[in-house]
Every structure is written in structure tokens, then in C-alpha cells.
Amino acid sequence: MAARKPIDWPQCAARLAAIVPRERLHPAVLAHAAQPGKREPWMVAFSGGADSLALLLLLWAHWPEHRRRLSAAHFNHRLRGRAALQDERFCARVCAALHVPLAVDHWEDRPAKPSEAEARTARHAFFDRQLRKRRARVLWFGHQQDDIAETLLMRLARGSGLAGLAAPRPVQAMPAGKVHLRPLLGLKKAELAAALRRCGASWCEDQTNAGEHYLRSRIRQRVLPAWRAAVGERDALAGAALSRELMEEDDTALQAWLARLAPLREDGSLNLRRLRGVPVAVVRRALHQWLLQHERSTGLSRQCFASLLAAVLTRRTTRLSIGTGVFAEVGRDRLRIVSGVRNKRGQFQRRIN
Structure with a gap:
């Protein structure tokens, strides 16, 4: 059987850009990229799958003036043995053809049975390291x-809540x-998959998906x-995307309402009078921000x-x-963090405010 002809990735990118013009990309992202003074390094989270491949090709084709400041980052979770290594090599071939620098890292200290959250944390830690190394701020997904x-x-x-349901955000x-x-x-x-096929592109398939x-x-x-089958003729995915936009x-x-109220005080307390x-909903947000300020938001039970x-709502001391x-x-007018201990009589003794 004849060997498959190597893919001309620059040509593939040009064809994909014709199928998916810049106007099909999210307007909020286009507006952000068009801001004056935004000629800064861009980094693409590149797994080698259809989505990230299409993203890399479209950025390369639609923003030729930014190619010299474009890079990619691939994190090998080392969860699929040889298949994961093949994905890494595929990403390297694509980036080499486009002259896009590629940073690669491997999950060396992974747990025996990592969760989705653990894998995501390790992956994003790698992305953050690469952003700092390249003095970049912009990461594309x-x-x-x-x-x-x-x-x-x-x-x-x-x-x-509303903030979580509005994810993933374009900007x-x-x-x-x-x-x-x-x-x-x-x-x-x-x-995206159909457009890539029309361009003659191949991509990696993660079997864990x-x-x-x-x-x-x-x-x-x-x-x-x-x-989607239950919805019938309606476009369920488009409906979910519209709901995300509205949320x-x-x-x-x-968030703007809360910012105008400015209830967080310089001494670290929360001004309940405001x-x-x-x-x-606004009080809830204020409370979340206050806890986050004191690094207490993640460990608190519901x-x-x-x-x-x-x-806070009842002003109950x-x-x-x-x-x-x-x-x-x-208190009646403020919420604050205090530290203390109970004495032998069970009385509270404050140490610091």
C-alpha cells in the first residue's frame, strides 16, 4: 500500500480559513484581539485534537502579522502510553511545519488514578509556567x-451559581x-471536524473521551x-450557547452593581450598611468576594x-x-475575621482582628 502523502499544513490552514472566515469566530474575542497595543505573545493550548488543531490553524491563517509571536503548549498527561507519545509527536510535526514554537511537558508525578480536576490542575500549572517563561498573558483554547x-x-x-453556569467564557x-x-x-x-476533513487534515483522537x-x-x-434527540428539531447546542451568553x-x-456599592473595606471587613x-444575589457575591479576600472561599462548606x-441578611450579631x-x-454594620480561643470557662478570647 502506498504511503500517505504528508499534509501541507500551511496550505491546510489557508483552506480552513476560507471555510471558517474570521467573522465566524466569537465577536468578543475578535474585539479583544483588535485592541490597540495588543501586539503581544499568544500561546495556544494544543492537545492535537480536532478543536485545538483547528484553533491553531485559524490563528496562523487569520493573523499572519502575529505568527512571529505565536507559540503552542502541549501537556502529555502520560495516561495512554504510546498513544499519548504519538499525540505529542503529531503536535511537534504540525508546529514545525508552521514554524510555531512548541513547549512540551510530561506529568511526571501523576497520581495512580488521577481525577479530571487533578489533570486539569497539572495542565494549567504547565500553561502558567510557559506563559511566564515567554512573558505572555494570552492563552487560547x-x-x-x-x-x-x-x-x-x-x-x-x-x-x-450564575458565574459558574456562564462558563466557558470567550474572554x-x-x-x-x-x-x-x-x-x-x-x-x-x-x-470543525467536517471543515478539517475538507482541508485534508488529520488529528489525534483521545480514546479516553x-x-x-x-x-x-x-x-x-x-x-x-x-x-438533543429529545429536543428534536431545535438546536440544543445553540440554545445552550445562547443561555451561556445571557447568563x-x-x-x-x-458584578458591576456590587462594584458600585464597594462594600469591601481597607481593613479587610465587609461594610454591611452598604x-x-x-x-x-448581590449580598451573596459580596460575601464570596470577602471570603476570597481572606482566602477562605474554597474550604468553607455550603x-x-x-x-x-x-x-448577614438578618444582621444577627x-x-x-x-x-x-x-x-x-x-455585627450590625460590618463583617470581619477574628481569631481566638476558648478559655477554661468556655469564653471566647480574641487574639487579633
């Missing part, structure tokens, strides 16, 4: 409409001035097909947060434990 629906269903199952501000961009949210996975070990994979294999608008509006008469929120020797003290 190939998420598309199927990812929106999957994320929505996953987060509904765990009771996420996501991150700490230290970094930003994550997702221009493919208006496109379906099937559309076809399994049911991870929650996202189970939703992808079981729930999404049934949901992001509402989330931004609530939260009087505002909706619970029950403890609900008790704290109820005390109380003191609730939010950690070993650490308390949230609710």
Missing part, C-alpha cells in the same frame, strides 16, 4: 459549543493580568445525544456559607467558625 453544553450540565449537577480575565480566549464557541465540534470513566465523558456519551450578561451586570436593601449568609481558631464575626 479550542472550546466549542459542545463544551458549553457539557460544562452546563456538569455544573447544574453540582449546583453552581476570561485571569489573575496577574492573564486572559483566556475561546474564539470557537459559536461553532460545533462536528462543524470515548470511555465513561470521567463525568464529562459520560455526559458526552450518554446525556448529550439523548438530550454572562447577567453575571457582568451583578448592602442593606439590595437583592440576595452549610457554613448558608449560615453566614443568613446572619453572631460569630461563626470558618476554620481552626478563625471566626467570622457579624
Whole structure:
């Protein structure tokens, strides 16, 4: 059998750009990329799958003036043996053909049975290291409409609020001035795969995506097909994408409302007087931001947060434990962190404010 002809990746990128013009990319991402002074390094999270491959090719083709500042990053989770190594080599071939620098790292200290969250944490830690190394702030992801629906269903199952349900966002501000961009949210996975086939492109298939070990994979294999079939002629994926857009608008509006109230005080306390008469959703956000400021947001149980929120809403003077020797003290006009111990009589003795 004759050997397959090597893919001309620059030509493939040009063909893909003709099929998926720049106008098909998310307008918020286009607006961000067009801002004056944005001639800065761009990095693509490149797994070798259809989505990230399409993203890399479209960026290379649609922004030729940015090619010298374009790079890619591939994280080998080392979960699939030789197949994972083949993915890494594929990414290297594509990037070499496009003259795009590629950074590769391997998960050396991975757990025996890593969770989705652990894999994501390791992957993003690698991305952050590469951004710092290249003095870059912009990281591009190939998420598309199927990812929106999957994320929505996953987060509904765990009771996420508006901010969580509005993910993944096309333009996501991150700490230290970094930003994550997702221009493919208006496109379906099937559309991207069909466009790549028309260009003569191949890509990597992660077989774990076809399994049911991870929650996202189970939703992808079981729930999404049934949901789309139940909806019938309506476009369920487009509907989920529209809902995501509307929730992001509402989330931004609530955040702007809270910013105008400015309830966080310089001494680290929360000014409850400024939260009087505002909706619970705004108070909830203020409380989340206050806890985040004190690095207490992740370890707090839902029950403890609900008790704290109820005390804030009723202005009930109380003191609730939010950690070993650490308390949230609710007064009539402010909420603050105090540390202390109980003496032999069971009385609270404050150490610091």
C-alpha cells in the first residue's frame, strides 16, 4: 500500500480559513484581539485534537502579522502510553511545519488514578509556567459549543451559581493580568471536524473521551445525544450557547452593581450598611468576594456559607467558625475575621482582628 502523502499544513490552514472566515469566530474575542497595543505573545493550548488543531490553524491563517509571536503548549498527561507519545509527536510535526514554537511537558508525578480536576490542575500549572517563561498573558483554547453544553450540565449537577453556569467564557480575565480566549464557541465540534476533513487534515483522537470513566465523558456519551434527540428539531447546542451568553450578561451586570456599592473595606471587613436593601444575589457575591479576600472561599462548606449568609441578611450579631481558631464575626454594620480561643470557662478570647 502506498504511503500517505504528508499534509501541507500551511496550505491546510489557508483552506480552513476560507471555510471558517474570521467573522465566524466569537465577536468578543475578535474585539479583544483588535485592541490597540495588543501586539503581544499568544500561546495556544494544543492537545492535537480536532478543536485545538483547528484553533491553531485559524490563528496562523487569520493573523499572519502575529505568527512571529505565536507559540503552542502541549501537556502529555502520560495516561495512554504510546498513544499519548504519538499525540505529542503529531503536535511537534504540525508546529514545525508552521514554524510555531512548541513547549512540551510530561506529568511526571501523576497520581495512580488521577481525577479530571487533578489533570486539569497539572495542565494549567504547565500553561502558567510557559506563559511566564515567554512573558505572555494570552492563552487560547479550542472550546466549542459542545463544551458549553457539557460544562452546563456538569455544573447544574453540582449546583453552581450564575458565574459558574456562564462558563466557558470567550474572554476570561485571569489573575496577574492573564486572559483566556475561546474564539470557537459559536461553532460545533462536528462543524470543525467536517471543515478539517475538507482541508485534508488529520488529528489525534483521545480514546479516553470515548470511555465513561470521567463525568464529562459520560455526559458526552450518554446525556448529550439523548438530550438533543429529545429536543428534536431545535438546536440544543445553540440554545445552550445562547443561555451561556445571557447568563454572562447577567453575571457582568451583578458584578458591576456590587462594584458600585464597594462594600469591601481597607481593613479587610465587609461594610454591611452598604448592602442593606439590595437583592440576595448581590449580598451573596459580596460575601464570596470577602471570603476570597481572606482566602477562605474554597474550604468553607455550603452549610457554613448558608449560615453566614443568613446572619448577614438578618444582621444577627453572631460569630461563626470558618476554620481552626478563625471566626467570622457579624455585627450590625460590618463583617470581619477574628481569631481566638476558648478559655477554661468556655469564653471566647480574641487574639487579633
